[in-house]
Amino acid sequence: MSNPAAFRDRTNWSGGFYELAIEVGSTQDAAIQAVLSAVWSAAGVRGCFAFADREPGDQEPVPCSVASLTAYGHLRGQVLLPTGHLAVCSGTAIRGGDDGSDWLDFYVPAGALDKAGIPYWDGRPFHRSAVMDDWLAGVGTEVFERAPFSLGVIGWEVSGCTDAAALAGGLPQERGIGYLLPQKEGLLYGAAND
Template sequence: MTSPAAFRDQTNWSGGYYELAIEVGSSDDAQIQAVLSALWSAADVHGCFGQRDHEPEEQDLVPCTVGSLAEFGHLHGQVRLPTGQLVVCGCVAIRGGDESSDWLDFYVPGGALDNAGLAYWDGRRPFFRSDVMDDWLAGIGKETFTRAAFSLGVVGFEVSGCSDAATLAGQMPQERGIGYLLPVDGTLHYGAANT
């Protein structure tokens, strides 16, 4: 049986990503670091590793830092789903440069969800969605925000870049194909996917 927590099993890393994508609201390394640290802690990620082709016990831990993200591209670990299954997970930074703010994407690959037996496609919806994953990732986003504020969070399957805080201008969309974590006057509001 395939373990959804195994790094070496490349099927765990396949199939796209179920994400909590966070628009940091700044391109300042200190702010990105604050959100990264808060996110890793809120998700209760086991370990922090630079390679996904070696099992955790076969490699050294790396610091959970912006520097490690720059060096390795992605940070990897293992996280326990609400179902109790331990699965692989990761995080990547998408740096916007001078023109826009940076994003941090925390993800669980679709292959790991498949190997854990967590359904995120029922054939009735026009896109992937798991209420279990949405609620769990939204909870991680809410906890992250209490420790390090951010401009926007979006939750769902491959949601990074689907929207941004400037476009929303503080207004929660009425019809939502993805989940939104939108700060308004310092308070984070969650709008679950509803279409």
């Protein structure tokens, strides 16, 4: 098995991505910074780097900040997956979406998942990994404790598939993705079920 944590191996960054997309609920830099910092901490991301074509030891780290996201588009690091494999990961922001809110997407690319041995496709017309769903739900739950947000969605390239306003406080009965939905009593995790 090749190394899923190698930055320079382009195949690690290929094939799409499995993500936790968080609707921040604000467009203020301080709000997205709080979520970004909480995600990096909750996921246990090692390092914060600008470039995917240089190994972490071959580049200077950049601040884990909104300014770095703005300057570089994506922030990259390495994360220990639930299977115990170290893999590349990344985060990016979508500022001022159609709903008037910023989004922060944290993801592990499919190429790295393949090399780490985490299955996410079984021939059906969609990708799903219970291992990744549960792990990302845990990350999102910890983030919410530090930096409350409007909505989290979990799954294969899920950013932008819905928003908090469209859900109006309720989970769909049939869910092709996972949801982290704030409620009065706390954060509700609705796992994918179809």
